[in-house]
Each structure stands twice: as C-alpha cells, then as structure tokens.
Amino acid sequence: MNTHRIRRPQVEDAAAIHDLVSACDLAVLGHVDTTLEDIADELVEPEFDRDTDGWLAEDSDGRPVGWAWACRKGDSDNVDVEVLVRPGTEGLSAGLWALVLGRAKEIAAELGHSGATVDIGVYRADEGKRAEAEAKGFQPATSFHRMRIDFTAPPAPPEPLPGLTLHTGEDEEVRRQAHLVHQEGFADHFGFIKVDYDAWYERRTAQSVNDWSQLIVARVDGEPAAMLHANNAFVPDEDCGYVGTLATLPAYRGRGLGRHLLLRAFAADAARGRKGTILHVDSNNTTPALGLYTSAGMRPVMVIDVWRRRV
Incomplete structure (x- = not known):
C-alpha cells in the first residue's frame, strides 16, 4: 500500500x-x-x-x-x-x-x-x-525553444547605431523605463500579464540570479526604445549567460535595436568568461524573434511545450 x-x-x-x-x-x-x-x-x-x-x-x-x-x-x-x-x-x-x-x-x-x-x-x-x-x-497552446550560442571565438560587439545610447539598470529611472518597454513590447505575447512597476521590481529583486548591471535600456534620441535584461540563471550548470527578456517598443521595431542588444549581450557574456548565451523564445511570437536569434548564430537545443486548459 x-x-x-x-x-x-x-x-x-x-x-x-x-x-x-x-x-x-x-x-x-x-x-x-x-x-x-x-x-x-x-x-x-x-x-x-x-x-x-x-x-x-x-x-x-x-x-x-x-x-x-x-x-x-x-x-x-x-x-x-x-x-x-x-x-x-x-x-x-x-x-x-x-x-x-x-x-x-x-x-x-x-x-x-x-x-x-x-x-x-x-x-x-x-x-x-x-x-x-x-x-x-489540457491542449497544446504554444512552444518555447531554448536557443544557445557557444563562443568559439570572442564575439565582436555591434557597430554603433545613429542616435542610440545604452543605459544600465543600477539607476531607478532606467529600471522604470525598462519596465515600460517590457510591458508595452510584450503586450501581445502568449501568457504575458501586465504588472505595475513595484510588482515587476519586487519579482526581479527576489531572484538570486538577478543582476541590475545586466539590464540595458536602449534610448534613441533620448527616448526609451528597447530593453534587454540578462541574468545568471544558467551560470551554475551551463556557465552561460541568459537573456531573460528582450523587448522593443512597436514604434521602434525594424531598426535593428533587438539585434544590437543581443550581439552586445553575447560580447558581454564572453567578456565575463562565459561559454555562451542562452535564451527562450516563443515559436508563436508576434514578432519574428526566432529568425533574429538564428541569424545571430543561435541554435535550438530544447523545446518546452505549454499546455493549457480552463477550469
């Protein structure tokens, strides 16, 4: 028994x-x-x-x-x-x-x-x-691909873009701008629920892998346009950096901001001595994110399916 x-x-x-x-x-x-x-x-x-x-x-x-x-x-x-x-x-x-x-x-x-x-x-x-x-x-709802790039040689940082400046998350104003970009940039993504700044900040602060210096806001002509938040989630087991969030405001899409931030993250992870960089992407993403990651040299290494039902 x-x-x-x-x-x-x-x-x-x-x-x-x-x-x-x-x-x-x-x-x-x-x-x-x-x-x-x-x-x-x-x-x-x-x-x-x-x-x-x-x-x-x-x-x-x-x-x-x-x-x-x-x-x-x-x-x-x-x-x-x-x-x-x-x-x-x-x-x-x-x-x-x-x-x-x-x-x-x-x-x-x-x-x-x-x-x-x-x-x-x-x-x-x-x-x-x-x-x-x-x-x-439950029924299949979407699939998340784990993407990875391994550094066989130090990746080169991206070329500067006109009017672009980058700012790190140790500053509260930068964090608040990152929150704004995240909420608006992910509004149409599967399973995304908007939260206010305090809840957003509290959740990230509670994570042992969080590092505000790895939060980057891209401003174009002084206005927040895109953000990338990386952390140390895959350092203990894979010795890789992890891009937890990459978002661009709709008005700034198509300008190469996401690619710029991604390539910058690769270079930063390599400079920290990491073997590579990992992220997850929704295969049904409303933006062509999967193509961005593969074109930057990343490859799929795992698939996690999300199953859904109503109760």
Missing part, C-alpha cells in the same frame, strides 16, 4: 525538492536541467504563497517523492501549475493534479474571475507528462 504524507513546503526544503526535480530531469532528459538556485527562487517567488499554493509529498521514510504548485500571474485569471512525481512512485500523481487544479480555480475566484486559464510547461521529450496533461483536458 502506498502511503504519502503531503505537507506545505518551506524555504529550507529547497535542497530536498531539488533532489526530486533532478531525478525527474534525469529520467526524461538524461541530465539535470534545474539548479538549486531555481528551486530556492521558486519558493520565494512573490506571487507564490507557500502556505496555500504548494504541496510537498514524502514517502514513509521522509524522502520527497512529489512536488506540486499553483502560482498566480498578477490579477489575471492565468495560473501556472507544476506537478512532478519521483520516477517509480505510484498512487500519487492523480492527487497532486487535483490539488493544483483546485487551487488554480480558487486563485481565480479570489481575484474575481469565474474560472482559471491554467498553463503547464512540459519538456517535448517528456512523453509521459504530455500524456498526463492531455488526459487532464
């Missing part, structure tokens, strides 16, 4: 949860794709309440065998969820799915919505989880 104890997670559980997630990664990918820092950041995500939104399942020996959570996105009806069960564990998955879907509906109701739009990310290689999501009523 399978007996599992399910409790709320604590910040101190990060290492134990990481051990569980690593086992799941290894079974699907053949390598660990999640760092301890990733898990630690999940547990202190400002929009995630450990007392209501997460569940850690343990076996009779106290070993974590299941990890599930639901996390709101601003004040929207969109809720991200995750369900992970240690390979070989029986009789647990269905209960965790029920918990996260029930909590997603509760979150939406608490925010004044009649239902929730629930998203879960699934590695393309994870046939078992894909089948589970489909059985729970």
Whole structure:
C-alpha cells in the first residue's frame, strides 16, 4: 500500500525538492536541467504563497517523492501549475493534479474571475507528462525553444547605431523605463500579464540570479526604445549567460535595436568568461524573434511545450 504524507513546503526544503526535480530531469532528459538556485527562487517567488499554493509529498521514510504548485500571474485569471512525481512512485500523481487544479480555480475566484486559464510547461521529450496533461483536458497552446550560442571565438560587439545610447539598470529611472518597454513590447505575447512597476521590481529583486548591471535600456534620441535584461540563471550548470527578456517598443521595431542588444549581450557574456548565451523564445511570437536569434548564430537545443486548459 502506498502511503504519502503531503505537507506545505518551506524555504529550507529547497535542497530536498531539488533532489526530486533532478531525478525527474534525469529520467526524461538524461541530465539535470534545474539548479538549486531555481528551486530556492521558486519558493520565494512573490506571487507564490507557500502556505496555500504548494504541496510537498514524502514517502514513509521522509524522502520527497512529489512536488506540486499553483502560482498566480498578477490579477489575471492565468495560473501556472507544476506537478512532478519521483520516477517509480505510484498512487500519487492523480492527487497532486487535483490539488493544483483546485487551487488554480480558487486563485481565480479570489481575484474575481469565474474560472482559471491554467498553463503547464512540459519538456517535448517528456512523453509521459504530455500524456498526463492531455488526459487532464489540457491542449497544446504554444512552444518555447531554448536557443544557445557557444563562443568559439570572442564575439565582436555591434557597430554603433545613429542616435542610440545604452543605459544600465543600477539607476531607478532606467529600471522604470525598462519596465515600460517590457510591458508595452510584450503586450501581445502568449501568457504575458501586465504588472505595475513595484510588482515587476519586487519579482526581479527576489531572484538570486538577478543582476541590475545586466539590464540595458536602449534610448534613441533620448527616448526609451528597447530593453534587454540578462541574468545568471544558467551560470551554475551551463556557465552561460541568459537573456531573460528582450523587448522593443512597436514604434521602434525594424531598426535593428533587438539585434544590437543581443550581439552586445553575447560580447558581454564572453567578456565575463562565459561559454555562451542562452535564451527562450516563443515559436508563436508576434514578432519574428526566432529568425533574429538564428541569424545571430543561435541554435535550438530544447523545446518546452505549454499546455493549457480552463477550469
């Protein structure tokens, strides 16, 4: 008989949860794709309440065998969820799915919505989880490609553009301009929920991988036009820089600003001694971002599909 104890997670559980997630990664990918820092950041995500939104399942020996959570996105009806069960564990998955879907509906109701739009990310290689999501009523919504470039030689910084100046995020005015560009530049992107500056700033500050010096705002003739925010998310496991956000205001698209910032990020990562640069791109992006990245020398190395359903 399978007996599992399910409790709320604590910040101190990060290492134990990481051990569980690593086992799941290894079974699907053949390598660990999640760092301890990733898990630690999940547990202190400002929009995630450990007392209501997460569940850690343990076996009779106290070993974590299941990890599930639901996390709101601003004040929207969109809720991200995750369900992970240690390979070989029986009789647990269905209960965790029920918990996260029930909590997603509760979150939406608490925010004044009649239902929730629930998203879960699934590695393309994870046939078992894909089948589970489909059985729970989820359908494919979009796909994110992980793109990577490896530096075989130091990449050259881009040539200057007329009227372009670059400014880093240690300054609050620059951060506020970056927030503005991000919110407007991503307005039509899949799953994007606009948030005010304080929430935007709080979430990034809570991330252990954040580095405000890697936030760049591009101004054209003194006006904010584009932004790039890189961080250290892939330094511990891949020794690569990571472009978390790259956005251009609609009025400034087609001028090469995104490419300029991307090439600058490559050069900056190389100067830091990184092996390369990584980013994720939505294959259904409303702008031709995938073509930009491949033309700059990046290649796809992984696909993560987003599955969606209403509850």
